[in-house]
Amino acid sequence: xxxxxxxxxxxxxxxxxxxxxxxxxxxxxxxEYIYDMFNASYYKGQALGLPILGTEKTxxxxxxxxxxxxxxxxxxxxxxxxxxxxxxDHDRCVESIKRLFGGSSRGSAGRDSGAxxxxxxxxxxxxxxxxxxxxxxxIGTDGxxxxxxxxxxxxxxNAIMGGSMSSxxxxxIREQRGLVYNIYSYVNCYHDAGTFGIxxxxxxxxxxxxxxxxxxxxxxxxxxxxxxAELSFSKEHIKGNLFIALEGSETRMGRLAKNExxxxxxxxxxxxxxxxxxxxxxxxxxxxxxIFDSPQEISLTVLGNVDRQKVETVWKE
Numbered sequence: 490x491x492x493x494x495x496x497x498x499x500x501x502x503x504x505x506x507x508x509x510x511x512x513x514x515x516x517x518x519x520x521e522y523i524y525d526m527f528n529a530s531y532y533k534g535q536a537l538g539l540p541i542l543g544t545e546k547t548x549x550x551x552x553x554x555x556x557x558x559x560x561x562x563x564x565x566x567x568x569x570x571x572x573x574x575x576x577x578d579h580d581r582c583v584e585s586i587k588r589l590f591g592g593s594s595r596g597s598a599g600r601d602s603g604a605x606x607x608x609x610x611x612x613x614x615x616x617x618x619x620x621x622x623x624x625x626x627x628i629g630t631d632g633x634x635x636x637x638x639x640x641x642x643x644x645x646x647n648a649i650m651g652g653s654m655s656s657x658x659x660x661x662i663r664e665q666r667g668l669v670y671n672i673y674s675y676v677n678c679y680h681d682a683g684t685f686g687i688x689x690x691x692x693x694x695x696x697x698x699x700x701x702x703x704x705x706x707x708x709x710x711x712x713x714x715x716x717x718a719e720l721s722f723s724k725e726h727i728k729g730n731l732f733i734a735l736e737g738s739e740t741r742m743g744r745l746a747k748n749e750x751x752x753x754x755x756x757x758x759x760x761x762x763x764x765x766x767x768x769x770x771x772x773x774x775x776x777x778x779x780i781f782d783s784p785q786e787i788s789l790t791v792l793g794n795v796d797r798q799k800v801e802t803v804w805k806e
Contacts, residue, residue, distance in 0.1 A: 624793035632683030
């Protein structure tokens with residue numbers, strides 16, 4: 490597959506159709522589509538703002554020549570990282586890789602080719618009106634990059650705010666008030682940028698109250714910080730999820746590859762755990778003050794049938 494792909498025209502047309510159907514499926518799923526819409530607004534005109542699947546126009550316009558040229562330029566050994574987990578003989582694996590991939594042609598697009606410009610945010614409120622039973626919200630601001638050591642601090646903040654069913658947002662808005670079925674926060678870390686976001690959906694009648702409660706939680710975390718108990722719980726929550734994930738070979742391989750891509754070396758699990766255990770309340774307070782400095786400037790993307798003026802007024806207050 491890597492070295493001798495045929496790129497048969499008939500297979501390409503089949504895959505073109507499949508991808509087209511997948512694009513439509515995402516657009517028909519507001520819970521998933523809202524993320525594409527938020528990224529498109531937040532990173533407007535930049536690579537991070539483009540949907541991974543592409544658009545119907547770009548997929549339909551892709552030619553066989555463009556695909557094969559891109560493959561030849563980009564899929565060479567200088568761009569490849571091979572990871573293996575399990576009961577294996579390291580030396581035998583290395584010899585096999587050399588034998589199987591050693592003769593592959595080098596592409597013209599190296600991993601470090603071209604000057605990369607760090608992404609920048611286009612902040613604002615973007616409302617996409619559509620007749621839906623629910624209103625879908627995605628709120629986001631700048632986070633930290635994957636190579637920023639404060640990413641673990643942001644993971645702690647995420648766990649406390651909306652990273653589980655025990656989090657502030659879920660307990661207050663879902664459990665106590667019953668205004669939403671689900672609400673959670675998330676962290677996306679890229680090589681030179683990152684985002685911290687909150688996502689949920691609610692009824693048209695409840696959107697104002699939900700937005701107010703989310704803003705109140707943002708202000709509470711920014712101004713009052715977290716407790717010792719919350720810090721301890723979130724650390725154990727993150728470490729527990731990490732241990733469970735690493736029981737799977739796929740996650741282990743992914744971790745090896747990410748370490749190589751971002752840091753150029755292997756980072757032992759003990760070092761990661763030490764970073765998490767070393768986080769203090771003041772570290773979480775500092776990053777909360779940084780990313781939530783001006784809540785009214787945090788970006789908001791809304792999908793559904795809403796009163797635009799009301800939403801803008803509530804969020805900008």
